[in-house]
Amino acid sequence: MRALCLPLLLVASPALADDIALSSRVSAVTLYLQGATVIREVPFAAPAGTHDLILADLPRGTPLGSVRVSIDGARMGGVTTRRDYVPPRDMAESAELLAARAEVERLEEAMRTARARIDDIRLEAEAARARLAFLDRIGQGDGAAALEIDRLRALSQMIGTETLAARQTALEATRRADAAERALTDQQEALEAARKALKALVPEEEARAMLAVAVSADTATEGRMVVTYTIADAGWQPLYDLHLARASGALRIERGALVRQSTGENWQDVALTLSTARPSEQTQPGQIWPWVPRIVDPEEIRPLARQKGADALMSMAAPAAEMERAVVADADFDGLSVTYSYPGPVDVTTGADHVRLMLGSLEAQAEIVAQAVPMLDQTAYLMAEFTNETDEILLPTSQARFYLDGRYVGQRGLGLIAAGDEADLSFGPIDGLRLSRTLRDRNEGDRGLIRKSNEMTEAVAIEVENLTGMAWPLRVLDRVPVSEQNDLEITWSATPKPTEENVDDMRGILAWEFDLPAGETQTIRLDTAMEWPEGKVLR
Incomplete structure (x- = not known):
């Protein structure tokens, strides 16, 4: 990075030679799902004696309470932090930045020109529609009825010819305007891409946080300062x-x-x-x-x-x-x-x-x-x-x-x-494996679901039909009610019997596992009965 000049900061120092201005960059980051640990490594050289290593390019939002500093090559003293420090900026702009800004300006001008052209085309369509309205009023005027037959015929031909021309002009202008609107899509995408490229090149202009670390050495030394802190953003x-x-x-x-x-x-x-x-x-x-x-x-x-x-x-x-063979x-x-x-x-x-x-x-x-x-x-x-x-x-x-x-x-x-x-x-779904679950009649005159004041029975038929043209290993899941009261008695039976009960430790969940050949159907019958004392209500 560019070396920083710190005249504003150094005014408060008793001896300018004691302050060593450093510039830093992020050298390593450990990212968590939310948050990160950031490491900045800064080499320095210092003469013998006591000095302050000044680092004034930390982001303004750096949580200064989390900053930790270590020094190699000198003895470390106190650490001072300050927020909202605005160091002077080098106003020189790179060739890449200038080119990116020029490209954005070119594309913006092209967008303005294209939109102005579309507006002109739509004005043509509006003018043609105004002519149509005028011709329509001429044909409906009272004066037309008083004209001689030859003059009326000529007026009628004129109105017809002009109306046709006006409609064609309006239609053609509308088509050209719509085509131009569609063509703007690519230009808009190119402009957005150019703006993103420019944003990535623009140097940050926010105020920074400042860090001052006191160091001392008996002789001239070279070392390294490592600054570590955690962030949330x-x-x-x-x-x-x-x-x-x-x-x-x-x-x-x-x-x-x-x-x-x-x-x-x-x-x-x-x-x-x-x-x-x-x-x-x-x-x-x-x-x-x-x-x-x-x-x-x-x-x-x-x-x-x-x-x-x-x-x-x-x-x-x-x-x-x-x-692709990506770097992993x-x-x-x-x-x-x-x-x-x-x-x-x-x-x-x-x-x-x-x-x-x-x-x-x-x-x-x-x-x-x-x-x-x-x-x-x-x-x-x-x-x-x-x-x-x-x-x-x-x-x-x-x-x-x-x-x-x-x-x-x-x-x-x-x-x-x-x-x-x-x-x-x-x-994803297997469309050829059709499922159905229906209540069946238990005997003549009764429905599949029978409920009295203290009894309810249910008879269910489950069917799986294989229309895929190949055999499949099936796992069918269903459920039966579970009682947590002594007075509520629940019994059930299944044909065939389930392969597993209380699947995944969930009470009442049943599973049947079997292979189903192509073109065949498997039927499962599930009967349930619940009884409770008179005067009670099932909820």
């Missing part, structure tokens, strides 16, 4: 492209990252590390407070409906006041989090578009099954069940894209998948 978001090969079950997870920062300065050629650590979130375990139940008279009980949301539970827990990054797992060290220098412009980086891919073997939920869906969905056998965490993201045999099937969010976790991923 930066972060990265994981990206995943998940590719599944249906024939083999091979699952490839291509990982990427969207990097952003709004620190007020551009990062140029920084060594970038991405971390899955989350220092901006909870960093200590929750606190359990004593539970002190008490007995009160019935009239002292506050109705639960008057308590708001979590207050009803918090009152038992705590007092209210206590709550190398991963390192330390047992707590994963870091990705990007192998090359990275440029990130402040406040500009996200920078996309590649983090490499993971390979896994998935078991493919068609999952059917007839209660909610009309078709089954292709699911890939796999275990994350790597040491790396798949972080939650809203931008996971799914591909089946190279075909894009959709984008949706992906939850956190820790190392060793099992996960089910959906790769």
